[in-house]
Amino acid sequence: MMNAGCWGKDNAQLHNFYTWKDVKINDENTLDIEIGKCFLSETHIKGSIEITEEENKNHIEYMSDFGSIIWDLKVNKK
Numbered sequence: 001m002m003n004a005g006c007w008g009k010d011n012a013q014l015h016n017f018y019t020w021k022d023v024k025i026n027d028e029n030t031l032d033i034e035i036g037k038c039f040l041s042e043t044h045i046k047g048s049i050e051i052t053e054e055e056n057k058n059h060i061e062y063m064s065d066f067g068s069i070i071w072d073l074k075v076n077k078k
Contacts, residue, residue, distance in 0.1 A: 002038050004049050004069045014049045015064040046072040 005013035018035050026032040033040045038047030048070040056066035 002035055002047070002049060004047070004071065005065075006069065012065040012067050012069070014051050014067060014069055015062050016049045016051070017062070041075075042077070043075050044073070045075060 002016045002018065003013065005011065016036060022035060024034040026034070031040065031042050036047070038049075039045070048068065050068035051062070051064050051066045053066045056062070056064060
């Protein structure tokens with residue numbers, strides 16, 4: 001499951017589900033993972049999730065709001 005969301009007045013929590021065959025781990029010695037439209041490395045996190053209102057109504061088991069979110073973040077680990 002890919003989970004993303006935001007706090008505040010227009011808060012939302014969006015969930016996309018993937019199978020293990022959709023997960024790409026590019027090198028077992030580094031953090032470099034792709035799942036659907038999402039990417040994670042030691043220095044970068046980016047992706048997007050979209051759940052339509054119809055998907056939300058038809059799949060209450062997703063426990064998701066509907067809408068979309070896009071992120072592109074630089075990671076600076078201390």
